[in-house]
Amino acid sequence: MADLFSLKKRVVLLTGASRGLGRDMALTLAAAGATVLCAGRTVKELEATARAIGRKGGKAEVTPLDITDEAAVREQVETIIRRHRRIDVLINNAGIIYRQDIVDTPTDTFRSVIETDLVAQFMLAREVGRHMLARQYGRIVNISSVMAILGRASVAGYVAAKHGLVGLTKNLAAEFGPHVTANAIAPGYIRTELNVALQQSKPFNAMLEQRTAAHRWGTPHDLRGPLLLLASDASAYMTGHTLVVDGGLTTILA
Numbered sequence: 001m002a003d004l005f006s007l008k009k010r011v012v013l014l015t016g017a018s019r020g021l022g023r024d025m026a027l028t029l030a031a032a033g034a035t036v037l038c039a040g041r042t043v044k045e046l047e048a049t050a051r052a053i054g055r056k057g058g059k060a061e062v063t064p065l066d067i068t069d070e071a072a073v074r075e076q077v078e079t080i081i082r083r084h085r086r087i088d089v090l091i092n093n094a095g096i097i098y099r100q101d102i103v104d105t106p107t108d109t110f111r112s113v114i115e116t117d118l119v120a121q122f123m124l125a126r127e128v129g130r131h132m133l134a135r136q137y138g139r140i141v142n143i144s145s146v147m148a149i150l151g152r153a154s155v156a157g158y159v160a161a162k163h164g165l166v167g168l169t170k171n172l173a174a175e176f177g178p179h180v181t182a183n184a185i186a187p188g189y190i191r192t193e194l195n196v197a198l199q200q201s202k203p204f205n206a207m208l209e210q211r212t213a214a215h216r217w218g219t220p221h222d223l224r225g226p227l228l229l230l231a232s233d234a235s236a237y238m239t240g241h242t243l244v245v246d247g248g249l250t251t252i253l254a
Helices: 020-031 043-055 070-084 107-135 156-176 193-199 202-211 220-231 249-253
Strands: 011-015 035-040 059-064 089-092 138-143 180-187 242-245
Touching (some): 011 020, 011 070, 020 035, 020 059, 020 089, 020 220, 035 043, 043 059, 059 070, 070 107, 089 220, 107 138, 107 156, 107 180, 138 220, 180 220, 220 242
Parallel strands (some): 011 035, 011 089, 035 059, 089 138, 138 180, 180 242
């Protein structure tokens, strides 16, 4: 059964690999046997991720990339194809969030989130998808959020983008089948350095423990199994699906 979840000899392009969930995903994918192309804008942090993988005997390469730069996306994908001859798995993980009430949010700020959290995923899936379709194999995994199911004040751009990413995932599945699958993961509240303020808020923690069936925050470890499922052949008959990994939060709140 372990072979079903193996990524041996697979080439994985992972965006947002420099820290947080992305770094843990990179380590997880490499541990499953993949060559992980760690993409992002901060080269020093990407190098730290690659070194961490190397220390564990895995394979990783630093892949500098601004996912909002369409020309750079095209060029980097072509460079990867020339070097590795394929991209077997695309993990669209990179994203940003701004916290501001709608009435105070400039249009450019809202647009920036949509460009980074939705349009960039579309561009990467399109450019990588062409090669996957030609090879008749591929796995696309979009990292969405429970904010694709719920709404929350002060993060309108993020909520809108994550809702859109679920729709994009369905369209990718419809157009790219049968050999290329497209699925999404919708994590709940996961402890990372990006949400330390929420972790330190006693009222928020009390709400989370009360309204989450698991009665706790999630950790990056909680996403490892779902990630390997959707990136591997174990999910060959799954496509267009959003896998919610939230400790039961949306079950109780929805």
